[in-house]
Amino acid sequence: MTSPDAQPPSLYAAREPIFPRRVKGHFRTLKWWLMGVMLAIYYIAPWLRWDRGPNLPDQAVLADIAHRRFFFFMIEIWPHEFYFIAGLLIMAGLGLFLFTSAAGRVWCGYACPQTVWTDLFILVERWVEGDRNARIRLHRQHWDREKVVKRAIKWTAWLLIGLGTGGAWVFYFTDAPTLFFNLINGTAAPIAYITMAILTATTFFFGGFAREQICIYACPWPRIQAAMMDEDTLTIGYRPWRGEPRGKQDLAGNGDCIDCMACVNVCPMGIDIRDGQQLACITCGLCIDACNVTMDKIGKPRDLIGYLALTDETAERAGKPVKSVWKHLFRPRTILYTVLWGGVGIALIVALFLRSDFDVNVTPVRNPQFVMLSDGAIRNTYELRLRNKFGEDHSFAISAAEGSPFALSMDGQPETRVLVPANETKTARLFVTAAVRSEAAGQERTELRLWIQDLGPIGAELTNPDRAHYDTVFYGKDD
Amino acid sequence: MCAKRVKDVPSQVETTGHVWDGVEELNNPLPRWWVWVFCLTIIWGIGYTIAYPAWPLISRATQGYFGSSDRIAVADDIARFDAANAPIKASLVAADLAAIPGDEALKTFAIPAGASIFRTNCATCHGSGAAGVQGKGYPNLLDNDWLWGGDMAAIHQTITHGIRNTTDPDARYSEMPKFGADEILDATQIAQVVEHVLKISGQEHDATMAAAGATVYAENCAACHTEAGTGDREQGAPNLTDAISLYGGDRATLTQTVNNARFGVMPPWANRLSEDEIRAVATYVHSLGGGEAPPAP
Numbered sequence: 223m224t225s226p227d228a229q230p231p232s233l234y235a236a237r238e239p240i241f242p243r244r245v246k247g248h249f250r251t252l253k254w255w256l257m258g259v260m261l262a263i264y265y266i267a268p269w270l271r272w273d274r275g276p277n278l279p280d281q282a283v284l285a286d287i288a289h290r291r292f293f294f295f296m297i298e299i300w301p302h303e304f305y306f307i308a309g310l311l312i313m314a315g316l317g318l319f320l321f322t323s324a325a326g327r328v329w330c331g332y333a334c335p336q337t338v339w340t341d342l343f344i345l346v347e348r349w350v351e352g353d354r355n356a357r358i359r360l361h362r363q364h365w366d367r368e369k370v371v372k373r374a375i376k377w378t379a380w381l382l383i384g385l386g387t388g389g390a391w392v393f394y395f396t397d398a399p400t401l402f403f404n405l406i407n408g409t410a411a412p413i414a415y416i417t418m419a420i421l422t423a424t425t426f427f428f429g430g431f432a433r434e435q436i437c438i439y440a441c442p443w444p445r446i447q448a449a450m451m452d453e454d455t456l457t458i459g460y461r462p463w464r465g466e467p468r469g470k471q472d473l474a475g476n477g478d479c480i481d482c483m484a485c486v487n488v489c490p491m492g493i494d495i496r497d498g499q500q501l502a503c504i505t506c507g508l509c510i511d512a513c514n515v516t517m518d519k520i521g522k523p524r525d526l527i528g529y530l531a532l533t534d535e536t537a538e539r540a541g542k543p544v545k546s547v548w549k550h551l552f553r554p555r556t557i558l559y560t561v562l563w564g565g566v567g568i569a570l571i572v573a574l575f576l577r578s579d580f581d582v583n584v585t586p587v588r589n590p591q592f593v594m595l596s597d598g599a600i601r602n603t604y605e606l607r608l609r610n611k612f613g614e615d616h617s618f619a620i621s622a623a624e625g626s627p628f629a630l631s632m633d634g635q636p637e638t639r640v641l642v643p644a645n646e647t648k649t650a651r652l653f654v655t656a657a658v659r660s661e662a663a664g665q666e667r668t669e670l671r672l673w674i675q676d677l678g679p680i681g682a683e684l685t686n687p688d689r690a691h692y693d694t695v696f697y698g699k700d701d
Numbered sequence: 702m703c704a705k706r707v708k709d710v711p712s713q714v715e716t717t718g719h720v721w722d723g724v725e726e727l728n729n730p731l732p733r734w735w736v737w738v739f740c741l742t743i744i745w746g747i748g749y750t751i752a753y754p755a756w757p758l759i760s761r762a763t764q765g766y767f768g769s770s771d772r773i774a775v776a777d778d779i780a781r782f783d784a785a786n787a788p789i790k791a792s793l794v795a796a797d798l799a800a801i802p803g804d805e806a807l808k809t810f811a812i813p814a815g816a817s818i819f820r821t822n823c824a825t826c827h828g829s830g831a832a833g834v835q836g837k838g839y840p841n842l843l844d845n846d847w848l849w850g851g852d853m854a855a856i857h858q859t860i861t862h863g864i865r866n867t868t869d870p871d872a873r874y875s876e877m878p879k880f881g882a883d884e885i886l887d888a889t890q891i892a893q894v895v896e897h898v899l900k901i902s903g904q905e906h907d908a909t910m911a912a913a914g915a916t917v918y919a920e921n922c923a924a925c926h927t928e929a930g931t932g933d934r935e936q937g938a939p940n941l942t943d944a945i946s947l948y949g950g951d952r953a954t955l956t957q958t959v960n961n962a963r964f965g966v967m968p969p970w971a972n973r974l975s976e977d978e979i980r981a982v983a984t985y986v987h988s989l990g991g992g993e994a995p996p997a998p
Binding site: 232233234235236237435439587589590593594595596597598601603633634651653658 | 730731732733734735736802828829830832841843844845846940943944945988990992993994
């Protein structure tokens, strides 16, 4: 089509305000539950306690940045074990691929914080200002007393929710009850207040005013997620072959859609699902609920708008039976994602159970590779890094493998024991000497296995001491 | 330019005329708030250049309203750490030298601090790994062979005053005569005494010459290096019987050493490092593997 005489389109467009109408139905109920559960987890988690003994924090979920520890119930992660976090992120990514290829943008529609908080803000908005029509009226109204009061109440409520959101966030990083008390009496760290202020402002602004603009313009997910869908992915769609032509029911030849606009009025993104699958659709399912209410009223079958895949369209148009939901869900692609996701998960769990409560790292000092002593013996130096993850002080004995020709020493003493305080890392210098004219002293490389035995807390004899080994290399004077 | 404007059929949005692989670019309007955010970033940018150093001038950049300066921030950081470390430094200075390696708290502070001071001041000659330069006269500080002693007090003394320098009157001083160059010994005698030194250090040697060399040694060298050749730390005379030779223990090098003598110099550090820094670096050197206990009284 050409329109040579039309005005050039504006380069900029104002946001069209959206006033989602209230709706009841399966998906709305599901979304209320999900919102309740997810917000409850978010707000309650930092207050859960978990006893870890006297030397460790008792907060169940805690990212202790200052001491570089991450606590999650019985799991304690040290900085060098960050691969667990990396593994969880890989699982989160694969999980997202799985859900998206199976059921489209379910993350966007049900679980994304932007969606959940916007939903909560719209709920507050409706409580204060009424449903869609009342809100449209108020929007067009001049700034009279009613509007000022209602807006003030709404914005105050939003601000309080924002404050709660930012407030709950900071509790994940330090002891929640202490921080709560400190926040109240003004003695908390400035970073806590700054973080709260930023999160309060972003929650208030994103949930109250930016809403769908974040999803459409700011968020990369819609683009990425669309790339993970295929013709078998279940997404929300309108069945034009059933609905069109839209119009009055009593006119012969019209489809099931009576053009009541219910699906458009409930949409938090302000789109018309009947235009087809589109970038702005977050697949929240509310249009399905709205349409089903109408279909029930006019006595037509439900699901004029519903979850369907592209392949269903051809089948339905041809009047053939459609694939079952299970066939859409279990496809090679989703099964592959599930297997990968489960594989990473199992690997992480195995790694979690295999790791011991102490950990040793040996760094050979290679500047210089070896030192010749005055009697001609050759000595190598190793930096030991011992991590004691027990809740109490433990000492560790270092030894070479049995029958080894090496003499070990530390601090000039043949006694090679290191006391590592509870939950700390300690470094020690270990000297390994090969006697003059011994084989190890005269050849370039000799394999060296160091054993680190946990001697337990001072004064307590361990019946079955745990030990770990570390393989390294001894360099001799090869001439 | 764009004579006819074409609309995309499904969306009824005008296209820009750009097509890639059959995908048309729609000419959707930008959201207006986006334009406002763009303007805000410009205003923010202008404000930023007023608040912080930004515009280059001829001799320096504008200083900014807040007077922010990385240099001042670093100076403040250093002052803050100095203040925080003041108590431990004071106890390091007050401590008995010999007791420092056994004191966990002092050691924990002094070794890393000393390592950093070492890398800045000492590594030029002694190497970043403290292994010195073999055969060039820069002593290896990792082994257990010391010219002037390896206990805390001796190391501290060496660092404070240096060795054989003319700047510090308290520097320990010793000088080996140039036996060849000053014609104290003739070439045969030097060859003989070298064989003797090769013998006492356990290397291959000519037995007849070494026997003759023993006499030359007793008359000329034993005063400093002792009868047995084990050296004398009081005079900085090296042990000639062990496996370590500062300049090399082979026949050619030994001949050169006896002919021309050696004169290793270390500068005094008392005027460059503070007492706590000297003690920290002494503790670090002591911890490297050759540290000795103080001699029994």
